[in-house]
Amino acid sequence: MSYAVLGWAYYQNNDLIKAKEYLNKSKAIDPNLALAHAYLAFVIIDDDTNNWKAASDEARTSLAISPRLLESRMAMSYVFMLTANYTEAIEQLNQAIQIHSKLASLFMMLGDSYRGMGDSTSAIDAYTQAATLDPQDPDPFARIARTYYGIGQWGKALQYAKNAVQNAMLEPRMHGLLGVMYFRNQEYGNAAQELLLATVGGRVIDAGGTDLGMVQGLPLEAGVVAEYYWTYALTLIRLDRCEDAVPFLRMVGQGVPEDALAQENVIAGLMSCNVITPTPTLKPNS
DSSP, rough: HHHHHHHHHHTTTTHHHHHHHHHHHHHHHHTTOOOHHHHHHHHHHHHOGGGGGHHHHHHHHHHHHHHOOOHHHHHHHHHHHHTTTTHHHHHHHHHHHHHOTTTTTHHHHHHHHHTTTTTTHHHHHHHHHHHEEEOOOOOHHHHHHHHHHHTTTTHHHHHHHHHHHHTTTTTTHHHHHHHHHHHHTTTTTHHHHHHHHHHTTEEEOOOOSSEEEEEEEOOOOOTTHHHHHHHHHHHHHTTHHHHHHHHHHHHHHHHHOHHHHHOOOHHHHHHHHHHSSSOOOOOOOO
């Protein structure tokens, strides 16, 4: 049990090599310790999603040994989630919630599963339950914001993004999320302020003038972080600040060439600032 818990601690600290080492030691001492098998399922599939079968075997072994163990159900649902088997993940999560109905993380996983299968209403309900159980955690509010954003309800998305920032005033990702929602709601001044914090960083001063501390800007990477960068550039363009926007656009263009969505927005931004011109489409000979 001690080795299993130590392995889980290493997993939580993103050291998958040490996590595997200690979880395998735990299994060697007691092959029937369900907890070790459950924890190892998380580690295996996080290390390489292509090893989903090995992760599934560990989760199923854990379930066979101890079907009433919360971690067994969570491990099985996690493997199902990462392999896009959302219906099966939801089934396992509902079993887990019957075992422990007051764990916010279960409802977060449930929301992610519903969102993965396109059921926004059920996803929001699950995230709301998570927020009720842990109202100081910004993540449920952020997920609700993203879900509303995905279905075009930008006003609601903005409100929940504000709630997320209130719970994590120095977290750059939350400021980036809020900035994107301000942009979608055409509040460009507010969007620029929040996206600057997410990308470059800066000090946060509350409404009463209190200095809350320093936000560290996020290094550019593909995906959500790149979205903060190119949205900031597009925001600057809306504010007639092409001279400030173009360096960000070039940074994204060069920094994340594999991010197709980012590249599309870089090109659109550079065209808006008249840095590049569209290539004329050749007409076929008649």
